[in-house]
């Protein structure tokens with residue numbers, strides 16, 4: 001078996017070397033991410049080539065069954081593809097919440113028809129997804145959500161009539177479909193009356209309003225539902241049991257977020273860049289305070305990398321990693337903030353440029369990435385909420 005896996009690793013390595021264009025091995029920046037969807041566009045030929053080659057191999061999702069467009073690989077071979085991509089610094093060919101989060105959930109609890117209807121377009125890179133969980137009065141306390149789904153049976157068939165609104169919907173204005181939580185039983189206890197449904201964003205009654213932030217732009221939207229008809233076949237899992245489905249999905253979201261440094265999300269290596277600023281020609285860091293901070297961040301990064309490896313092995317052995325997923329999300333996002341804080345300190349005023357010719361494009365990108373790093377400690381559940389989950393589920397402390 002080992003020899004077979006070694007041969008597979010060789011083959012993957014050679015294929016990636018031959019097929020991943022050099023520009024697709026540079027660290028990703030937000031503006032260069034290729035988002036799958038009906039509005040798919042490429043800025044460069046290399047992006048297109050890389051996207052198409054990976055799609056043909058089914059390696060948008062190496063472990064998904066081939067009948068749904070995936071690569072059909074077992075866990076060990078999937079890990080080999082992932083580690084070889086990481087080793088070569090290959091970018092993700094397609095970014096899509098559907099692939100990271102909804103897909104694994106559909107594979108677990110979706111019907112065969114739902115898998116065919118939704119996974120196949122994701123694997124062609126033709127359908128972009130957004131997440132409709134948060135509401136104006138339901139963020140950390142998500143189970144207080146009020147968007148309703150009233151079941152009807154009429155001449156058009158069985159459906160839910162959805163009313164209400166979702167907020168902080170990342171890229172809601174660009175998505176083709178939304179996976180959402182709606183309350184289908186107002187009388188049931190909080191978590192029990194919630195269902196997980198898939199909504200076509202082109203449905204009559206859906207209105208998307210982008211939210212402008214102080215920075216002048218944002219990917220956030222508020223989405224309004226006004227008597228939106230969602231066919232019952234778009235219900236994932238059982239009616240009223242959407243909370244359990246959402247918990248599965250959030251695990252995938254947290255796992256995806258904890259893989260930021262593996263090319264899973266935008267991040268140039270803040271720590272490496274900081275080293276470039278801090279270390280002088282003799283390989284030394286003169287400022288004692290900065291040296292201490294650098295040592296701390298480096299040790300944390302190393303400890304995280306080793307823990308990440310251990311948790312990946314646990315996942316590979318199909319052990320429960322729901323607890324570690326919260327720990328990894330918390331630590332990874334907080335560490336990312338710490339790296340950018342250090343980089344900002346090392347760069348001084350050069351790290352605070354917002355616009356204008358006085359700053360290079362890299363410097364402007366550092367400033368935006370630094371600010372953005374803070375948002376990852378909120379999205380997918382805040383750090384405080386992760387701490388609560390870890391306290392309760394991992395450490396077994398009382399609620």
Ligand SMILES: Cc1cc2nc3c(=O)[nH]c(=O)nc-3n(C[C@H](O)[C@H](O)[C@H](O)COP(=O)(O)OP(=O)(O)OC[C@H]3O[C@@H](n4cnc5c(N)ncnc54)[C@H](O)[C@@H]3O)c2cc1C
Pocket residue numbers: 130131132133134135138139140141166167168169170171375376378379380381382383384385388
């Ligand atoms: C970059 C980004 C992308 C996002 N994308 C999406 C998306 O696509 N779809 C979507 O549905 N949502 C999205 N969100 C929303 C996100 O899920 C919520 O912002 C998050 O769950 C927090 O909810 P809230 O903003 O209502 O804050 P609140 O829940 O009001 O929290 C406010 C503060 O109180 C603290 N707090 C709350 N409850 C507790 C508690 N029990 N114990 C201790 N502290 C507590 C929080 O940690 C926080 O500091 C995104 C957010 C960000 C930042």
